[in-house]
Amino acid sequence: MMNAMLVCADCAVRDKALCGALSDGELAALNRIGRRRHLRRGETLIWAGEDNAVCANLLSGVMKLTAGTADGREQIVGLVYPADFVGRPWPGEAGVTVTALSDVELCTFPRAAFEAVLEDHVRMERLLLQRTFAALDEARNRMLALGRLSAGEKVAAFLLAMADRGSGCRATGFGPVTFDLPLTRGEMAEILGLTIETVSRQLGRLKAAGTIALPGARGVTIRDRAALEAAAGN
Amino acid sequence: MMNAMLVCADCAVRDKALCGALSDGELAALNRIGRRRHLRRGETLIWAGEDNAVCANLLSGVMKLTAGTADGREQIVGLVYPADFVGRPWPGEAGVTVTALSDVELCTFPRAAFEAVLEDHVRMERLLLQRTFAALDEARNRMLALGRLSAGEKVAAFLLAMADRGSGCRATGFGPVTFDLPLTRGEMAEILGLTIETVSRQLGRLKAAGTIALPGARGVTIRDRAALEAAAGN
DNA sequence: TTCGCGCCTTGACCGCGATCAAAAAGCCGG
DNA sequence: CCGGCTTTTTGATCGCGGTCAAGGCGCGAA
Numbered sequence: 472m473m474n475a476m477l478v479c480a481d482c483a484v485r486d487k488a489l490c491g492a493l494s495d496g497e498l499a500a501l502n503r504i505g506r507r508r509h510l511r512r513g514e515t516l517i518w519a520g521e522d523n524a525v526c527a528n529l530l531s532g533v534m535k536l537t538a539g540t541a542d543g544r545e546q547i548v549g550l551v552y553p554a555d556f557v558g559r560p561w562p563g564e565a566g567v568t569v570t571a572l573s574d575v576e577l578c579t580f581p582r583a584a585f586e587a588v589l590e591d592h593v594r595m596e597r598l599l600l601q602r603t604f605a606a607l608d609e610a611r612n613r614m615l616a617l618g619r620l621s622a623g624e625k626v627a628a629f630l631l632a633m634a635d636r637g638s639g640c641r642a643t644g645f646g647p648v649t650f651d652l653p654l655t656r657g658e659m660a661e662i663l664g665l666t667i668e669t670v671s672r673q674l675g676r677l678k679a680a681g682t683i684a685l686p687g688a689r690g691v692t693i694r695d696r697a698a699l700e701a702a703a704g705n
Numbered sequence: 706m707m708n709a710m711l712v713c714a715d716c717a718v719r720d721k722a723l724c725g726a727l728s729d730g731e732l733a734a735l736n737r738i739g740r741r742r743h744l745r746r747g748e749t750l751i752w753a754g755e756d757n758a759v760c761a762n763l764l765s766g767v768m769k770l771t772a773g774t775a776d777g778r779e780q781i782v783g784l785v786y787p788a789d790f791v792g793r794p795w796p797g798e799a800g801v802t803v804t805a806l807s808d809v810e811l812c813t814f815p816r817a818a819f820e821a822v823l824e825d826h827v828r829m830e831r832l833l834l835q836r837t838f839a840a841l842d843e844a845r846n847r848m849l850a851l852g853r854l855s856a857g858e859k860v861a862a863f864l865l866a867m868a869d870r871g872s873g874c875r876a877t878g879f880g881p882v883t884f885d886l887p888l889t890r891g892e893m894a895e896i897l898g899l900t901i902e903t904v905s906r907q908l909g910r911l912k913a914a915g916t917i918a919l920p921g922a923r924g925v926t927i928r929d930r931a932a933l934e935a936a937a938g939n
Numbered sequence: 940t941t942c943g944c945g946c947c948t949t950g951a952c953c954g955c956g957a958t959c960a961a962a963a964a965g966c967c968g969g
Numbered sequence: 970c971c972g973g974c975t976t977t978t979t980g981a982t983c984g985c986g987g988t989c990a991a992g993g994c995g996c997g998a999a
Contacts, residue, residue, distance in 0.1 A: 536845070538845055538846065538848070538849040539849070540849065540853060540854070540938055541938060541939055542938060544853040545853070546848055546849040546852040546853050548845040548848045548849065549845070559838060561835065566842040566845060566846070567845060593827055593830075596827075596830065596831065596834065597830065599834065600830065600833065600834045600837065601795065603834065603837045603838060603841060604793060604837060606841055607837060607840055607841050607844060608800040610841060610844040610845055610848060611770070611772055611782040611783070611800060611801060611844055612772065612800070613848055614772070614780055614782045614844060614847055614848055614851055615772040615773070615774065615780040615782065617848055617851035617852045617898065618780040618851045618897075618898025619774060619778040619779070619780050619898065620774070621985080621986090622985075622986065655945095655946070655947090656946075656947060656948095657946080657947095663852075664851060664852025664853065665986075665987090666986075666987055666988080667946090667947080668947095668948085668949085668986085668987075668988080669985090669986055669987075671947060671948055671949085672948085672949080672986090674948095675948075675949085687995090688946070688947070688994090688995075704774055704775060704776060705775055855955080855956095856955075856956065889976070889977090890976075890977065890978095891976085891977095899956075899957090900956075900957060900958080901976090901977080902956085902957075902958080902977095902978085902979085903955090903956055903957075905977060905978055905979085906956090906978085906979080908977095908978095909978070909979085921965085922964085922965065922966095922976070922977070
């Protein structure tokens with residue numbers, strides 16, 4: 472119990488992650504099998520093709536999910552934020568590689584032990600199902616973007632999504648909003664199905680139009696949200 | 706009970722669909738709320754943006770899931786085969802439109818009633834979770850294809866996937882395999898993020914190379930599977 | 940400070956796939 | 970068998986985004 476207090480009840484994502492399904496008492500079980508783990512930017516937690524071995528909740532930082540072709544082309548197929556779940560219960564091989572985009576902190580569980588907890592807590596399994604539905608919706612939205620949007624639309628839509636995600640859903644706002652991208656230009660390109668040069672040029676175009684500003688390599692300021700939405704095709 | 710025998714125990718997808726989680730006896734409950742429904746090619750079961758109202762198992766035929774931009778561009782984000790589940794439990798609005806690609810037969814459930822069945826049958830909820838994971842993997846694979854494959858690779862990979870899906874996983878075979886596509890060229894284009902003309906040209910190229918034959922508008926014969934796999938980039 | 944190393948930007952050019960246009964092939968009800 | 974429709978194929982051209990190649994900028998270490 473004391474342990475649970477220290478490690479779980481105190482957790483930054485206690486109520487947002489799947490664990491929100493559990494009472495403080497029940498957390499003791501999870502706590503016994505969970506292990507905190509840190510990864511540096513660029514380190515990989517799960518490799519596509521290897522057998523599922525761990526599940527985890529992300530506590531801090533951002534990670535990416537990537538799929539790749541035989542000849543080395545890569546596509547980012549999802550981003551993972553704090554309180555999100557990664558990995559899969561039940562045997563099988565991982566379909567995607569999970570890599571840290573920044574230094575990250577994780578709460579990891581051996582797969583089999585995590586399954587046992589799921590077994591005993593139907594409410595947690597339900598939360599996992601609901602999250603998986605949400606992930607599927609997001610993936611399908613991204614398929615629409617990859618297949619049908621122009622480069623300019625992709626970049627504009629991506630900036631809007633990052634602004635809303637990164638800074639907690641401020642209302643369709645007025646005035647400049649500034650935030651930092653957790654991604655390099657190359658990673659933006661990997662998400663959007665473009666090249667690094669095209670991403671850079673589209674950002675340059677938005678900047679030249681006064682729609683955004685680019686303070687430092689990672690910063691973005693949205694100066695005219697309406698224009699950005701128009702560029703995204705809404 | 707007699708009803709269940711007639712409608713469920715007898716069902717073409719009895720053991721493959723989610724209902725496989727239920728005993729013959731338990732099927733009675735489902736049977737009471739389920740309703741058979743037919744749709745003609747082109748008719749729509751669920752519209753994106755409307756509230757979830759029905760869930761269903763597909764009994765026969767093929768359906769498509771589509772997402773669209775504000776200005777009318779469309780992308781097929783998934784295909785639905787017999788025994789697959791469509792719709793979502795729990796309130797919310799549908800993210801995709803579900804439309805029949807051929808005449809189809811469905812077993813539909815009012816959403817709330819379906820939730821109640823899920824509630825009582827944890828094993829069924831687990832099957833749904835596992836299917837949703839599979840759908841997510843498939844969506845992510847398609848994201849890789851949309852973002853990183855050339856037109857030729859997309860078409861070749863698509864034909865291989867259809868061959869394996871349509872005719873039950875024959876071993877990486879020898880000799881010609883023939884099957885019918887459940888899709889028009891336009892629908893293939895919507896799946897692959899291409900135009901109708903490009904799809905037609907890529908098929909023409911494969912035909913000219915002797916890799917495939919195109920008997921009739923819908924038929925495809927794979928004459929040289931190894932060459933097709935090479936064209937798909939494996 | 941200067942060097943070196945990532946990462947980003949910018950420019951020039953090219954090719955793939957979209958677009959526009961028209962002919963050919965199925966398909967169905969007379 | 971024909972006429973009218975849809976779907977597919979084929980052709981000609983264009984432009985977006987990829988590719989190749991420099992150059993700039995920021996940052997940490999020597």
